[in-house]
Each structure stands twice: as C-alpha cells, then as structure tokens.
Amino acid sequence: MFAKVALYRCHPVVVIRLGVVLFLAAAASVPIPAQAAKALFGTQDHLVKLQDTDLKGPAGEALYLGHKYAQHSFIAPYMLSDDGYILGVVGQNRYFTLDAKLVDQLQATGKLPKPLPPYEISLFDYIFGYLLWIIIAGIAVSIYVAQRSSARAKLAIPFAHAGIAYEQAGQFQSAIAEYDKALQIDPKLATILCRRGHARHNIGDYDRAIADFSKAIAIAPKDASPLLARGAAFEAKSMLKQAFDDYSRAIKATKAGIAYFARGTAHLRSGDFAPAIDDLTAAIKKQPSLIAAYQNRAVAYGRSGEQARADADQRRAAELQREQAAA
Numbered sequence: 001m002f003a004k005v006a007l008y009r010c011h012p013v014v015v016i017r018l019g020v021v022l023f024l025a026a027a028a029s030v031p032i033p034a035q036a037a038k039a040l041f042g043t044q045d046h047l048v049k050l051q052d053t054d055l056k057g058p059a060g061e062a063l064y065l066g067h068k069y070a071q072h073s074f075i076a077p078y079m080l081s082d083d084g085y086i087l088g089v090v091g092q093n094r095y096f097t098l099d100a101k102l103v104d105q106l107q108a109t110g111k112l113p114k115p116l117p118p119y120e121i122s123l124f125d126y127i128f129g130y131l132l133w134i135i136i137a138g139i140a141v142s143i144y145v146a147q148r149s150s151a152r153a154k155l156a157i158p159f160a161h162a163g164i165a166y167e168q169a170g171q172f173q174s175a176i177a178e179y180d181k182a183l184q185i186d187p188k189l190a191t192i193l194c195r196r197g198h199a200r201h202n203i204g205d206y207d208r209a210i211a212d213f214s215k216a217i218a219i220a221p222k223d224a225s226p227l228l229a230r231g232a233a234f235e236a237k238s239m240l241k242q243a244f245d246d247y248s249r250a251i252k253a254t255k256a257g258i259a260y261f262a263r264g265t266a267h268l269r270s271g272d273f274a275p276a277i278d279d280l281t282a283a284i285k286k287q288p289s290l291i292a293a294y295q296n297r298a299v300a301y302g303r304s305g306e307q308a309r310a311d312a313d314q315r316r317a318a319e320l321q322r323e324q325a326a327a
Contacts, residue, residue: 001299023214034118036200041073041074041075042072042073043070043072043073044070044071044072044073044077045065045068045069045070045083045095046068046069046071046125047066047068047086047088047093047095048066048067048068048069048119049064049065049066049088049116050065050066050067050085050088050116050119050139051064051065051113051119052064052065053065053111053112054111055087055106055111057087057089057096057159061089061090061092062089062090062091062104062294063087063088063090063096064087064088064090065085065086065087065112065113065116065117066085066086066087066088066095067084067085067086067087067119068083068084068085068086068095069081069082069083069121069125069129070083071128071129073132075100075132075316076131076132076133076135077128077129077131078130078131078133078191079129079130080125080126080128080129080130081123082192084098085098085103085116085119086098087147103116106189107247109115111322127286137285139275144145148299152186153186153187155186156182156183156185156186156192157182157183157239158184159178159179159181159182159185160178160179160189160191160192160195162178163176163177163179163192163195163196163199164195165180166178167195167198167199172200172202172203173203174198174201175195175196175199176196176200177318178190179195179196179199180196187215188219190215190216190219190220190223190226191216193212193213193226194212194213194216194225194226194229195217195221195231196212197209197210197211197212197213197216197226197230198229200212201229201232201233201236205239206233206236207237209229209230209233210230210233210234210237211227213227213229213230213233214226214230217230217248223253224250224253224254224256224259227246227247228246228247228250228258228259228262229247229252230246231243231244231246231247231250231262231263232247232262235266235269237305240266240270243266244266246264247259248263249264250262251263255286255302256286257282257285257286257287257290258283258287258290259285259294260279260280260282260283260286261279261280261287261290261292261296262277262285263279264276264278264282264283264293264296264297264300265280265292265296266278266279267279268280268296268299268300271303272302273300273303273304274304276292276296276297276300277297277301277304280293280296280297280300281297284297289320291317291320291321291324291325294313294314294317294320295313295314295317297313298310298313298314300319301313
C-alpha cells in the first residue's frame with residue numbers, strides 16, 4: 001500500500017515660417033524663426049516625406065513635399081493634430097510651412113503637383129496620439145473591475161466558509177451545495193473551485209472534479225495546487241498520461257517537493273520504479289520531513305531488489321514519525 005498525502009489544495013523638428021517671395025525669388029535670403037518641439041511634456045512634430053521637389057530653401061537646401069502631424073504630450077501623448085502639408089529640408093529635421101495661398105502659387109508655377117498627393121495618418125499613430133487617455137481609461141476600468149470582483153468575493157465568503165466546515169466534517173454533498181452558492185456569486189474564485197473539486201473527488205465524481213480543477217487552472221495557470229489535484233483525479237480514472245502531464249506542469253511551475261512526490265508515487269503505481277525513485281528522491285531533497293516519500297521510496301527500492309536501501313528508508317520514516325509525534 002502506498003503512502004498518500006493531501007494534494008492541495010523620440011530629434012526635435014525645427015519649424016520655419018516662409019513667405020511666398022522666398023520660393024519665387026531663389027536668391028532671396030530671409031531670416032527664419034525656429035521653434036523646437038518637445039517630447040513627453042509639450043509637442044513633438046513628425047515629418048513624413050511624400051515626394052522630392054525642385055524647390056530650394058534660402059540657403060540652397062533641397063526641399064521635399066511632406067506632411068506633418070504633431071503629438072501633444074503630458075508624460076504620454078494625449079492629443080494628435082494634423083498640421084497638413086509642409087516643405088521639409090532634406091536630411092534635416094526642419095521644414096517650411098505651407099498655407100493654401102502658397103500651395104496655389106507654387107502649383108501655378110509648376111513647383112508642386114496638382115492635386116497634391118493624398119496622405120492619411122495611420123490608425124496606429126492616431127491611437128498612440130491619444131495614449132494617455134487610453135491609459136487613464138484602462139486604469140479606470142481596472143479599478144472598476146477590481147471593486148466589482150472584491151464586492152462579489154465578500155458576498156461569497158460566508159457560503160465558502162460554510163462549505164469548508166461541511167467538507168472538514170466529511171459532509172461533502174452539503175459542502176458542494178455551499179460551494180455552488182459561492183461560485184454563483186463569483187465564478188472565478190479559483191480556491192473555491194478547487195475545494196468543490198476536492199469534495200467531488202471525495203465522493204467519486206471525478207469528471208466534475210476534473211472540470212472544477214480545469215476552471216481553476218484557467219484562472220490561475222501558475223498555481224500548482226489545481227494541477228496536482230486534477231492529476232490525482234486523472235489518476236483515479238486511470239488516465240495516467242494526463243496525470244503525468246499535470247504533475248510535470250506542477251513541477252515546472254513550482255519545483256515543490258509535493259509535486260515530485262505526486263509524480264513519483266504515480267510512477268510507483270505504474271510499476272516504473274527507476275523514475276519513481278528519482279522523483280521521490282527529489283521530493284525528499286525538497287522536503288526532508290515528508291514521511292510518505294520515504295515510505296514510497298522504500299517500496300520502490302524493495303521492488304527493484306535494493307532491500308538494504310528499502311530498509312534504511314523504512315527506518316528513517318519511523319524515526320520521523322516518532323519525532324513528529326513527540327513535537
């Protein structure tokens with residue numbers, strides 16, 4: 001007979017304002033006021049090149065036809081503005097503004113195409129341009145959901161406590177009924193799903209127990225407890241592959257001694273003594289006071305023909321029982 005243990009539970013852009021004369025008289029030289037954009041706190045300009053042109057700036061710099069939009073930020077972008085067409089300076093983060101009158105005059109002289117090439121700000125840029133509001137909305141939704149969840153959990157607690165009392169008294173059907181009430185209020189209480197699963201396991205309702213443990217795993221996939229419990233239910237149905245898969249997932253998630261113990265004991269029941277010994281040895285290293293691990297390893301050693309090691313494990317198990325009884 002094998003021993004058992006409970007298995008639980010960002011460069012700134014320079015803005016240049018330019019008159020019509022600048023473009024129509026190539027030799028003109030006019031001072032150019034500049035304005036630097038700011039990131040995070042302020043305005044950040046974005047220049048998008050649409051096509052090359054034959055136009056030159058006041059210093060003879062090559063210009064391209066482009067489009068500009070700006071992100072206005074306070075920690076994160078909170079607004080995006082479409083500033084229309086510009087003449088950008090090739091190789092620099094500078095541009096000249098274009099108004100409708102200037103566009104018409106440049107088109108009339110063949111300096112710009114007519115019509116101007118279309119341009120649309122991408123959906124991603126629009127979304128990012130209002131990121132701050134999205135973050136605020138997300139925080140507000142999270143707070144609301146958390147408050148609702150907390151309220152449901154508080155309403156469910158009395159039924160959960162009643163269920164635990166019934167379960168501890170061995171009245172599993174009554175415990176299940178109380179857990180049902182708690183889960184009707186809050187279906188995502190992974191702990192209560194596990195407890196209902198244990199109660200169902202105890203009355204032999206393995207399929208419903210597995211369903212409860214599976215829901216708990218979906219809610220808390222890094223929690224080893226429902227994995228171990230579902231593995232035990234699979235094992236009770238002789239679905240050993242599924243049981244080993246769950247025990248292995250629990251070991252990967254926690255490296256806990258009890259997880260190695262569960263898989264090792266399953267190997268022992270399957271008659272695979274070498275892997276059973278390996279897992280039970282790992283369990284003992286993790287939890288040196290786990291009496292059942294010594295007892296089960298003794299069985300595995302005995303059935304492998306290593307009686308001396310089996311006897312040593314039995315003696316150690318007996319010593320631990322005396323120590324724990326005296327504590």
